Amino acid sequence: MTWLAAQPQGIPLPKPSELSAPHWEAAKNGELRVQRCENGHYVFIPLPACNYCWSTKLEWVKTSGKGTLYSMSIVYRPQTPAFQIPYVVGIMEMEEGWFIMSNVINAELENVKIGMPLKVTFTKMSDDIALPYFEPA
Numbered sequence: 001m002t003w004l005a006a007q008p009q010g011i012p013l014p015k016p017s018e019l020s021a022p023h024w025e026a027a028k029n030g031e032l033r034v035q036r037c038e039n040g041h042y043v044f045i046p047l048p049a050c051n052y053c054w055s056t057k058l059e060w061v062k063t064s065g066k067g068t069l070y071s072m073s074i075v076y077r078p079q080t081p082a083f084q085i086p087y088v089v090g091i092m093e094m095e096e097g098w099f100i101m102s103n104v105i106n107a108e109l110e111n112v113k114i115g116m117p118l119k120v121t122f123t124k125m126s127d128d129i130a131l132p133y134f135e136p137a
């Protein structure tokens with residue numbers, strides 16, 4: 001069995017932009033926030049306009065952090081040696097109907113299956129960044 005843990009300190013971290021800063025600020029407070037347009041569409045990754053209806057009236061809303069594993073890949077050759085392998089990159093389908101890519105952790109690799117229920121969990125990596133990972137719900 002292979003235990004999937006959060007990545008260690010020292011991996012490359014996201015650099016929040018003006019557009020994505022609200023997402024990362026919320027993550028520091030243990031909240032998974034996403035943009036939602038005036039017509040109810042969820043927008044992720046952060047964009048200046050809704051990619052369904054082009055509305056520029058977007059707000060950052062708190063989400064449940066619950067979803068299921070939609071797709072996955074097991075990584076054995078990381079981008080830098082700082083990453084512990086293997087790790088699972090997943091695309092999570094969130095219960096509000098939007099998608100996010102992250103890692104699946106706190107699970108045995110052999111038990112990670114498409115469709116499994118997951119919930120967000122945050123790992124503080126620096127004063128500015130807490131990474132949203134997903135673990136079995």
Ligand SMILES: [Zn+2]
Pocket residue numbers: 037038039040041050051052053054055
């Ligand atoms: Zn929209």
